[in-house]
Amino acid sequence: MSLLRTQKSGRSGTQRVVTWYRSGGLSAVVFALPLLLTFLYFSWGPIVRGLVLSFQKNNLVTTPEWVGMANFSYVLADPQLPQATVNTLYFALLALIFGFPVPLFLAVFISELRSTGWLYNVISYLPAVVPPVAAILLWKFFYDPSGAGVFNSILGWFGLGPFAWLNSPDLAMPAIVLEATWAGAGATAIIYLAALTGVRTELYEAAELDGAGIWQRVWHVTLPQIRGIILIMMLLQLIGTFQVFTEPFLFTGGGPDNATTTILLLIYRYAFINGDFGAATALSVLLAGVLCVLSVVYHFLTRRWSIT
Numbered sequence: 377m378s379l380l381r382t383q384k385s386g387r388s389g390t391q392r393v394v395t396w397y398r399s400g401g402l403s404a405v406v407f408a409l410p411l412l413l414t415f416l417y418f419s420w421g422p423i424v425r426g427l428v429l430s431f432q433k434n435n436l437v438t439t440p441e442w443v444g445m446a447n448f449s450y451v452l453a454d455p456q457l458p459q460a461t462v463n464t465l466y467f468a469l470l471a472l473i474f475g476f477p478v479p480l481f482l483a484v485f486i487s488e489l490r491s492t493g494w495l496y497n498v499i500s501y502l503p504a505v506v507p508p509v510a511a512i513l514l515w516k517f518f519y520d521p522s523g524a525g526v527f528n529s530i531l532g533w534f535g536l537g538p539f540a541w542l543n544s545p546d547l548a549m550p551a552i553v554l555e556a557t558w559a560g561a562g563a564t565a566i567i568y569l570a571a572l573t574g575v576r577t578e579l580y581e582a583a584e585l586d587g588a589g590i591w592q593r594v595w596h597v598t599l600p601q602i603r604g605i606i607l608i609m610m611l612l613q614l615i616g617t618f619q620v621f622t623e624p625f626l627f628t629g630g631g632p633d634n635a636t637t638t639i640l641l642l643i644y645r646y647a648f649i650n651g652d653f654g655a656a657t658a659l660s661v662l663l664a665g666v667l668c669v670l671s672v673v674y675h676f677l678t679r680r681w682s683i684t
Contacts, residue, residue, distance in 0.1 A: 426657050426660065426661065427661065429653060429654060429657040430447055430448070430654060430657040430658040430660075430661045431443065431444055431445070431447065431658075432447075432654045433446070433447070433652075433654050435651045435652065435653060436653055440654075443654065447654045447655045447657070448658045448661075448662065450655055450658070451646070451655050451658050454642075456634065456637065456642060457639075457659075459634050459637060460634075460637045460638055460639050460641070460642045461639060463549065463634075463635065463636060463637055463638050464617075464618055464620070464639045466549055467549055467552070467553060467617055467620055467638065468614060468617035468618060470550060471553050471556065471557065471613065472610070472613065472617070474553060474554075474557065475553060475556065475557035475560070475561070475613075476609075476610060476613055479560075479561040479562070479563075479564035479565040479567075479568060480568055480606070482496075482500050482561060482562070482565040482568075483565045483566075483568030483569045483571075483572060484568075484572070484594055484598060486500065486565070487569060487572045488590065497566075497569070500561065500562040500565050501562040501563065501565075501566060502562065503558055503559050503561070503562050504559070504560070504562045504563040508559065508622055509622075511555070511559055512555065512622070512623060512626045512627060513626070515555045515558075515627075516542070519541040519542050519551055519627075520541075521538065521539070521540045521542070521543050522538065523537070523538045525538065525541075527539075527541070528541075542627055542628050542632075543632055544632070545632050545635035546635075548628055548632060548635050548636050549635060549636055551627075552623045552624060552628075552636060555623060555627075556620070556623050564609060564613075567605070567609065568602065568605065568609075571602040571605040572598065574601075574602075575598060575601040576601075579597045579601070580593055580597060583596065583597050607678045611671060611674050611678075614674070615667055615670075615671070618639070618663065618666075618667060619639075619640055619663075620638050620640065621640035621641055621644065624636040624637070624638050624641050625641055625644065630645075639659065639663055640663075642659065643656045643659050643660055643663075644656075
């Protein structure tokens with residue numbers, strides 16, 4: 377009986393292969409193979425190369441030297457790493473508390489407008505059109521610590537300031553978070569607006585018939601209906617804030633007193649100032665590992681909320 381079953385399964389397998397071949401399966405594989413190899417080379421090739429580089433002493437000039445785990449030991453023992461980690465976590469916390477609700481509020485506000493919603497939509501998206509470097513240079517002018525600075529002049533009307541802003545270890549990071557929120561809120565609000573179009577209008581109509589005001593409709597209808605998108609955007613923001621580089625690099629260069637030195641800025645110093653690409657890649661691998669663990673933990677913690 378077992379021999380007969382083996383013969384039948386062998387025949388059915390052969391028949392499936394013949395059917396797949398006659399239906400053009402081989403032609404599809406041949407057609408897709410170059411695209412697949414190109415994708416693997418440009419997507420996974422750098423990842424594999426980075427993993428190899430993290431175990432080497434390499435300045436991209438001399439012959440690489442295999443050092444094993446020495447790069448990881450070096451970056452973990454670096455006295456600047458704890459400060460950079462704390463700064464990165466501080467940036468992520470401020471961006472989550474103050475920056476995350478802003479695009480959601482913008483999207484809800486714009487969706488409630490009927491005739492002029494398109495105008496506010498365009499205005500909110502304009503910061504995303506401005507090149508990041510140009511925007512940061514403009515905001516550096518706004519953050520002028522003298523009394524003639526734009527922000528200090530405005531606050532001076534109310535008897536406040538002047539504040540040192542980027543020159544203050546206490547204010548530098550909140551100032552960077554403020555600019556980053558302004559730059560990214562518009563693009564994120566567009567995503568929320570797209571999600572809001574999927575909310576059924578009869579739910580709002582039923583809430584209005586029950587006497588619900590705008591804030592009650594937002595809390596009991598809008599937020600529950602787009603809860604899955606909110607959770608996804610929160611994860612993406614956490615991953616993005618852990619990789620913040622452009623703002624600290626252009627605003628303060630990590631100062632004052634390393635108050636804005638982030639992990640990616642430390643990686644930049646390893647690679648392009650010290651010329652130690654092995655250590656830079658090792659810290660990058662560690663950061664990628666932490667983000668992977670964070671994503672998995674976040675997924676299991678929010679899986680029930682996103683489907684209920």
